[in-house]
Amino acid sequence: MNSGFLLSWIDYLVMIIYFAFVLGIGWALKRYMKDASAFLEAGRSMPAWVAGLAFISTNLGALEVMGMTGSGMKYGMLTTHFYWIGAIPAMVFLAIFMMPFYYGSKARSVPEYLKLRYDEKTRGLNAILFAVMTILASGISMYALAILMEKVLGWNFHLSLILSAAIVLAYTYLGGLSSAIYNEVLQFFIIVVGLLPIVILSLKDVGGWHGLQQSLAPIVSHMPQHYAPDTWTTTWKYTGTAKANPLGVEWYGIFAGLGFVLSFGYWCTNFLIVQRAMSAKSTTAARNTPLIGAIPKMFIPFLIIVPGIVALVLANTPGKGFSLPLNEAGQPIYDYTIIMLLKQYLPAGVLGLGVTALLASFMSGMAGNVSAFNTVWTYDIYQSYIRPTTKDKVSDDNHYLFVGRMATIFGVVVSIAAAYLASMFGNIMDFLQTIFSMVNAPLFAVIFLGMFWKRATGHAAFTGLLAGFFIALMHHGLTFPEGADTLVKGGWIAHLHAYPVEMAQNFWTAIFACSTSAIVTVVLSLLTTQKKSDDELKGLVYVLTPKLNEESVPWYTRSTTLAIIVLALVSILTILFW
Amino acid sequence: MGIDIKIPIGLMFTIFGLLLTAYGFFTRLDDALYKPSLGININLWSGIGMLVLGILMLALAMISKKSKP
Numbered sequence A: 001m002n003s004g005f006l007l008s009w010i011d012y013l014v015m016i017i018y019f020a021f022v023l024g025i026g027w028a029l030k031r032y033m034k035d036a037s038a039f040l041e042a043g044r045s046m047p048a049w050v051a052g053l054a055f056i057s058t059n060l061g062a063l064e065v066m067g068m069t070g071s072g073m074k075y076g077m078l079t080t081h082f083y084w085i086g087a088i089p090a091m092v093f094l095a096i097f098m099m100p101f102y103y104g105s106k107a108r109s110v111p112e113y114l115k116l117r118y119d120e121k122t123r124g125l126n127a128i129l130f131a132v133m134t135i136l137a138s139g140i141s142m143y144a145l146a147i148l149m150e151k152v153l154g155w156n157f158h159l160s161l162i163l164s165a166a167i168v169l170a171y172t173y174l175g176g177l178s179s180a181i182y183n184e185v186l187q188f189f190i191i192v193v194g195l196l197p198i199v200i201l202s203l204k205d206v207g208g209w210h211g212l213q214q215s216l217a218p219i220v221s222h223m224p225q226h227y228a229p230d231t232w233t234t235t236w237k238y239t240g241t242a243k244a245n246p247l248g249v250e251w252y253g254i255f256a257g258l259g260f261v262l263s264f265g266y267w268c269t270n271f272l273i274v275q276r277a278m279s280a281k282s283t284t285a286a287r288n289t290p291l292i293g294a295i296p297k298m299f300i301p302f303l304i305i306v307p308g309i310v311a312l313v314l315a316n317t318p319g320k321g322f323s324l325p326l327n328e329a330g331q332p333i334y335d336y337t338i339i340m341l342l343k344q345y346l347p348a349g350v351l352g353l354g355v356t357a358l359l360a361s362f363m364s365g366m367a368g369n370v371s372a373f374n375t376v377w378t379y380d381i382y383q384s385y386i387r388p389t390t391k392d393k394v395s396d397d398n399h400y401l402f403v404g405r406m407a408t409i410f411g412v413v414v415s416i417a418a419a420y421l422a423s424m425f426g427n428i429m430d431f432l433q434t435i436f437s438m439v440n441a442p443l444f445a446v447i448f449l450g451m452f453w454k455r456a457t458g459h460a461a462f463t464g465l466l467a468g469f470f471i472a473l474m475h476h477g478l479t480f481p482e483g484a485d486t487l488v489k490g491g492w493i494a495h496l497h498a499y500p501v502e503m504a505q506n507f508w509t510a511i512f513a514c515s516t517s518a519i520v521t522v523v524l525s526l527l528t529t530q531k532k533s534d535d536e537l538k539g540l541v542y543v544l545t546p547k548l549n550e551e552s553v554p555w556y557t558r559s560t561t562l563a564i565i566v567l568a569l570v571s572i573l574t575i576l577f578w
Numbered sequence B: 001m002g003i004d005i006k007i008p009i010g011l012m013f014t015i016f017g018l019l020l021t022a023y024g025f026f027t028r029l030d031d032a033l034y035k036p037s038l039g040i041n042i043n044l045w046s047g048i049g050m051l052v053l054g055i056l057m058l059a060l061a062m063i064s065k066k067s068k069p
Helices: A009-032 A038-042 A048-059 A062-082 A087-105 A111-119 A120-153 A157-205 A208-221 A251-267 A270-277 A283-315 A332-343 A350-386 A391-426 A426-453 A456-479 A502-527 A559-576 B005-026 B043-065
Strands: A479-481 A497-499
Touching: A009 A157, A009 A350, A009 B005, A038 A062, A038 A157, A038 A391, A048 A087, A048 A157, A048 A270, A048 A283, A048 A391, A062 A120, A062 A251, A062 A332, A062 A350, A062 A391, A087 A251, A087 A270, A087 A283, A087 A426, A087 A559, A111 A120, A111 A270, A111 A350, A111 A426, A120 A157, A120 A350, A120 A391, A120 A426, A120 A456, A120 B043, A157 A208, A157 A270, A157 A283, A157 A332, A157 A350, A157 A391, A157 A502, A157 B005, A251 A426, A251 A502, A270 A283, A283 A332, A283 A559, A332 A350, A350 A391, A350 A456, A350 B005, A350 B043, A426 A456, A426 A502, A456 A479, A456 A502, A479 A502, A497 A502, B005 B043
Parallel strands: A479 A497
Antiparallel strands: none
């Protein structure tokens, strides 16, 4: 396969040093793991900047790095919608409006918040779905890693799978959530430093941003879809109609689907992400966590999307000798863009650093999944349904620490099994990603109503979740993206409506799911009685919670100030690349 | 909890920095090696950059240790 390359001793040395540090951090934290809270909640002791970088790093998994570079080549700067409109507003909302309730309620997980705010069945449904999806997601990313190692470095598939699982298991078993979080910070730095040479070299190769715009113009205007010459280097300019841009979605679809439903569903309710902010040492630190994370987040497009755009120029310049590997159907595999760029530009030495950065991003995704899984399993499933707390606090603590550790091992083992499942059924990845988006969007409606409307009831929330999921399933079954060749992409009931691209279908699935869930929850809440008293809901609902008083701190250290800075920065970026 | 993450980050990048600066220095005449990177000795420059990052992190760790006895 032409995508492979050989690493030299210096590359392996870089990799080995990195893994020594990763395991060393786990080892150094081992002696602090005295009870379940230290292991599963990092003792609620993280400084805001550590939690903030971990917050971003968990999300910066390898599927994201590889996928977004590929999307840069496929869609150009339009890919930044996944960041500037599709992440930052939701992160600011989470920080300012939702974190006070998540953190202040003393809930240890998102499912536990649902239990405190609504009832046991709502928590149970969410906990079980979350546990299953998290482990499957972890398995999928392991599978992707092993495939990559096999194709690119020529390593044995099974060996890469077991070895990477063993490393993640070792450091999460030793140091729990703290170890996962500290390593995510380390991973964040190695990802940035490891990929930076590609950005610099690739931009220099095409003559900077200006040179990139000029080289793209003839390539883009010769495409069969008749795009405008600057389509690949602008963001909102050609979103007036779906046909004028490669995403195939108009501005309101992007705004409502990506900017609102999908991003709020992901950033504000996914425990994997929220858990990082919950580990912070104070309410202020918890609020600042997503805001601090938002700053690097808005610049990540320059690190991973811009090189992808350069790749489009390289692929259309015969002298460069750049091409993507093809799949069985003869289509280019866009996910390999970043790998081919590493191969194109990096000599031995920094190449090891780049490959290590990719490995690091795989592990941060996986460790994040495992550390979120063991918390939900231990607190929301085991402690709630299998062995409730007893009077003996010390023995309880030891017992739940033990269960947390066992859940870590169990999580990794099941991930390996899921990875093999993924290797047998190629479509399973598409299938699961579709299911994830169907589960997340209704959850946002239910949590949002729970936080801001004290009348919302448990029965209504539970039914709302199920109804949202059901509508998402129906929408997916009745519509399909044009040119779909498999039922996993939709249309398995009937072909009522065709979307120009898969992305448009995903956006609208989420929009329908979220609004249905909201309507059902509101209507049923009005028809049922609220069983929880105002006193029980204190700290969980906006109107019943004492206002956070920021008057006592100087204006420049307030979360709201930081939020305004974040929003101003992202607006400037949006205008610059309009 | 327990450790200051700035210390391992600082140590790791200092080691990477020294390693790649040295590697870049000893391979500076190897034109074939640096042909993909447009003739730029990217190992040397990345190495120096990482060395600066590493030392900066260690310095920050020392400052925060002093302010918090």
